[in-house]
Amino acid sequence: MFTKTPRGTTAAAPAHVPQPPQPALANDTIRVSISGFGINQGQVDAKQGYDKVNGEIIAAISCLEDIAPDASIRIVVAQASVATVLIKNLSKWEDLGWVGVRNKSALQVLAARLRTRTGVTTFVKAANTTDSSALKAARSLAQQSLRNAPTPPALVNLSIPEKLKVKGAKLTSLTQATAYKTIRERKVTPPRPATDRNVRAVQLALNTINAAPPTSGDIWKSSRHKDLSKRVRTFLWMGLHGAHRIGAYWKHIPGFEDREKCQGCGEVESMEHILFHCNQPGRREIWELAEKLWKKEHDTWPEPSLGSVFGCCATQLEPESRYKPSGKNRLYRILISESAYLIWKLRNERVISRGGTPHSVPEIHNRWVHTLNNRLDTDRFQACHYDVKRNPNVSPALVIKTWSGVLFEESSLPRNWLREPQVLVGISALRAASPHDPG
The missing domain is CATH 3.30.420 (Nucleotidyltransferase; domain 5)
Known part of the structure; x- marks a missing residue:
């Protein structure tokens, strides 16, 4: 107008x-x-x-x-x-x-x-x-x-x-990358049913958390968020595509049909079952620890679901912008993504490496504490070597905003605790098991 x-x-x-x-x-x-x-x-x-x-x-x-x-x-x-x-x-x-x-x-x-x-x-x-x-x-x-x-x-x-009309592209300006993008734009690929289903699950889950549900483009962009490690980003990307070889994947493969069901529950072993419904030790203990740590600083714990896990980096618990990031949102995506990925790793170890033998509760507890402490140490190291061009997501101020309120004996720490030794998350490890994490 x-x-x-x-x-x-x-x-x-x-x-x-x-x-x-x-x-x-x-x-x-x-x-x-x-x-x-x-x-x-x-x-x-x-x-x-x-x-x-x-x-x-x-x-x-x-x-x-x-x-x-x-x-x-x-x-x-x-x-x-x-x-x-x-x-x-x-x-x-x-x-x-x-x-x-x-x-x-x-x-x-x-x-x-x-x-x-x-x-x-x-x-x-x-x-x-x-x-x-x-x-x-x-x-x-x-x-x-x-x-x-x-x-x-x-x-x-x-x-x-x-x-x-200016049609096509100049050969003198064309690169292999540009040619590939042009072909992708013109080639209409129908969405995979599993992918479409998972994206809609994310939008449905975040509709109750965010002011409005994110677009599919926002969801895919968030799955590559720099706050996540490469392994966690791969886990979320494959999860959105439904590409993990679990559950119904084995149903029609001769000789491997038994892998469709969970060894402990007898239910179809979907990602939702692994993260939220399995009776084997691991997932319940980890989500309880995540909620306990979160409530040290924040009142309301958004109950996790498959959609909120895959869309954790698109979650907006409070308004933020590129120039004013939120420590609360950042802690949430770290806590949700690392916890979900650890549940997935423990499941793989139990099924593949341990012959179905479950982990002990103290070992699960210590693995989670070790994972969060490692993540805290990584944040502290990157903040101490902050470069606005190379690591814009880990400024010292943002790291302090992210972890403040959920640290062990935080009242005894200085205001800037980034270079202090032995800064740990606010839940201690148990003595009964080793916190060794094979990766």
Whole structure:
């Protein structure tokens, strides 16, 4: 949506040609303010399927269609993002065939519309009270239109004349990685039933924890979170795909049908059974320890489920951003992921290495304490050698926020305990078993 505001005289560099600031524009320049609006953008229930940035691009296209091509236009935006990406990236995107570009369909149309104009088109960031008021009115109109429209409006022509279409990629710019991405974009692969089922389980579980369920893209991105070790990331990735060789995997393999059932319970040995329902020692003790440690600092323990385990890194127990990460969220994803992975390791040892002999309760207890202490030591080491470029996720302040409140005899530690010897989690090991962890 856009609104026309009083004509102005301030100019800016055209979005389609990177030029230095121009002299003042003539008084007949048409001045337009545009804004986009998205409901629940970035979430599963995002209305109309596009976000604020896409809406702003569509508004710019609408302006160019409604105004004569030889007229001079000054388009005021809240952020210079649209103009900036067109100036800096347009040639590169076209050379690479627009592979991997977000909102590429709308950006391609905008670039084509700009090329058909003979008048000067400028994009400028709001710089005064008049611009801000006009942007507020445009945003209000966009919000009202989006809330009232039950289906996406087809008010803007998004077709591109054949002569202005840039097809394919330049061979001189093409790399093997770009070619692979292009093939993947064009090849439609149907989702695996197990994968789709697990992603929906994550969304259902986090719908009761987060303000809104995450998108499938957010879930897959979170499975590669740098707060997790490589082994835990692999465990979660395979779990989301249902790729572990357990349960129903063995049902139709001659000679191995007995592996479908849990040796101790006689039930189908699915990942959910292993983590939450198995009667063998291990999973119950570990979840009780995780809850006990969590409640040393936080009141409410979100009851774990298969969906919350696979989506632990997409969980938002409190608001956070890239520049203001949450220690509470970080402790939760470490605690949930490490506990679940340890349950999985103990199951494998019991079934493969120990011939079905279960671990003792003291050994399970000490293995968990040893795992969390190792993780705490890793955090402390990385925080003491903090490099904002190499390890942005382990700043000293964030590590202290993560573990404060759940440490052993924390009242006797200094405020900055990162370099102190013998800093341990707040649950002690038992003396009856060795905390040795074979990996």
